[in-house]
Amino acid sequence: MEYTHFSHHHNLKIHQVTQGQTIRCSGCERLCHNTVYACWQCNFFLHDHCATAARYIKKHPSDAQHPLVLIPKPTYCSGSFICNACGDTGSSFSYCCALCEIDLHVHCAFLPLRVTHKSHQHELKLYLGVVNRKDEIPDEFCKICSKVLNTRHFCYSCVDCEFGVHTFCATNEVKPELYMVDDSVPDTGATSSNSQATAVNEPTAEEVIVELYNLQLQMQMAQGLAQMMASFNPSLS
Ligand SMILES: [Zn+2]
Ligand SMILES: [Zn+2]
Ligand SMILES: [Zn+2]
Ligand SMILES: [Zn+2]
Ligand SMILES: [Zn+2]
Numbered sequence: 001m002e003y004t005h006f007s008h009h010h011n012l013k014i015h016q017v018t019q020g021q022t023i024r025c026s027g028c029e030r031l032c033h034n035t036v037y038a039c040w041q042c043n044f045f046l047h048d049h050c051a052t053a054a055r056y057i058k059k060h061p062s063d064a065q066h067p068l069v070l071i072p073k074p075t076y077c078s079g080s081f082i083c084n085a086c087g088d089t090g091s092s093f094s095y096c097c098a099l100c101e102i103d104l105h106v107h108c109a110f111l112p113l114r115v116t117h118k119s120h121q122h123e124l125k126l127y128l129g130v131v132n133r134k135d136e137i138p139d140e141f142c143k144i145c146s147k148v149l150n151t152r153h154f155c156y157s158c159v160d161c162e163f164g165v166h167t168f169c170a171t172n173e174v175k176p177e178l179y180m181v182d183d184s185v186p187d188t189g190a191t192s193s194n195s196q197a198t199a200v201n202e203p204t205a206e207e208v209i210v211e212l213y214n215l216q217l218q219m220q221m222a223q224g225l226a227q228m229m230a231s232f233n234p235s236l237s
């Protein structure tokens with residue numbers, strides 16, 4: 001069975017990662033352990049959850065006004081983005097709103113709103129960070145790893161106990177579909193090449209707007225994408 005993905009111009013095949021095989025996801029740049037979608041001639045791989053990540057998130061807690069759109073490559077000149085959630089850079093897939101300057105890693109876009117962690121007896125809530133941080137607010141420190149917790153980024157906290165931790169310290173699992181609470185079937189990026197042309201539902205007005213927005217974005221980055229395809233050579237280190 002072959003699959004197509006909007007971010008890649010070849011068909012992808014399912015591959016089971018074997019022990020000792022180092023495969024890095026071209027979507028989130030993290031290591032792959034189970035099944036991946038693979039294009040061997042390009043060394044292009046996608047986690048299952050990265051390949052099926054929805055093309056947009058209608059309502060994400062970080063943006064009350066716009067949907068976040070999944071783009072395969074940052075549109076910034078630098079070729080990378082800084083994730084609003086974890087503060088790390090990324091150079092592959094991101095969910096973004098150009099108007100609000102929101103860029104999120106795929107795995108950071110689906111952080112659960114509440115988590116429990118063995119390091120604290122209360123439930124921890126996702127805190128979305130302050131954009132215009134006043135300098136007098138002192139830096140906090142993560143109660144799990146003891147490193148600086150930048151209050152501009154997302155964190156998990158128990159406000160009553162002033163207990164705050166990094167998102168990646170509190171959870172290392174991606175939980176896709178978490179914000180897919182609307183009843184529409186999420187548009188999964190990966191479709192079987194056989195069924196690609198089918199299953200076209202009447203788009204809602206909102207979806208039309210998103211499509212137009214998508215199109216605009218795609219035009220903007222068509223050039224960057226072409227360059228990426230030409231120079232795509234991920235390291236397998
Ligand atoms: Zn991935
Ligand atoms: Zn390829
Ligand atoms: Zn992130
Ligand atoms: Zn926005
Ligand atoms: Zn930490």
Ligand SMILES: [Zn+2]
Nearest residue numbers: 122158161163
């Ligand atoms: Zn507490």
